[in-house]
């Protein structure tokens with residue numbers, strides 16, 4: 001009796017499920033829940049981090065070549081079939097789609113050394129003006145920092161007013177180091193002025209006004225070297241992207257909030273870039289052996305070649321201090 005009941009309920013359930021399945025219209029369109037009109041509260045713009053770029057990609061690209069002698073796209077190359085079919089006759093190695101079906105997949109490229117994101121150089125400069133170049137904390141004294149933070153956290157403060165307030169904070173920090181050397185209250189390091197390098201892309205940390213013992217020690221140490229007779233300035237440092245990246249990584253979330261940064265500042269330094277799918281930069285085979293490449297592919301090839309040369313130099317010279325200046 002019990003078995004029969006169970007059997008009966010199972011059959012009923014299966015019948016209902018079948019009925020339900022028949023009612024559902026299957027489509028290739030993505031599922032979007034219709035919840036009616038919605039009001040957008042806020043939009044935040046940000047950049048992908050290195051790990052996000054690598055996660056979104058299917059393959060690491062590191063070869064500046066396209067096809068092997070048999071005209072097959074090379075793995076790890078700019079036309080790796082995992083990024084989509086390279087031409088009309090090819091097939092995608094990720095989704096097995098053809099040129100018409102495959103939407104394309106991203107790759108990524110790892111830089112031998114980090115570089116500044118040139119579009120955000122002024123933001124990087126402003127952050128560096130405000131933080132200690134040793135411990136990464138904002139150089140304002142704690143009471144002042146708390147007051148500014150309270151104002152920034154106020155829900156009544158409009159976003160544009162917050163931008164103005166951050167400009168005031170940057171000005172305050174700049175004037176602090178401009179008038180006298182500022183010793184960091186947390187680590188004791190003496191900070192100098194941060195400015196853009198003249199004639200090239202770079203950032204300088206000028207500590208010539210700092211009466212710091214370490215400078216005197218450095219001067220006496222190089223007294224008998226060739227550098228001491230040249231225009232070598234011991235008080236001026238180039239803040240290279242390697243150093244800046246390590247400073248930004250150590251910044252606390254509260255300090256980021258104080259400078260009104262919506263995201264982590266290390267995202268402003270580029271160590272990986274996304275390689276776009278081959279579907280947006282198709283390769284055209286001419287006479288079955290020669291190929292005509294898209295401008296984006298050609299530009300990426302130059303980046304890979306320069307990157308490989310730099311990587312080789314760094315490994316060959318076994319450089320202890322690795323930077324691009």
Ligand SMILES: [Zn+2]
Pocket residue numbers: 083084085092093094095096097102103104105
């Ligand atoms: Zn595909």
Ligand SMILES: [Zn+2]
Pocket residue numbers: 132133134135136137184185186187188189
């Ligand atoms: Zn410090």
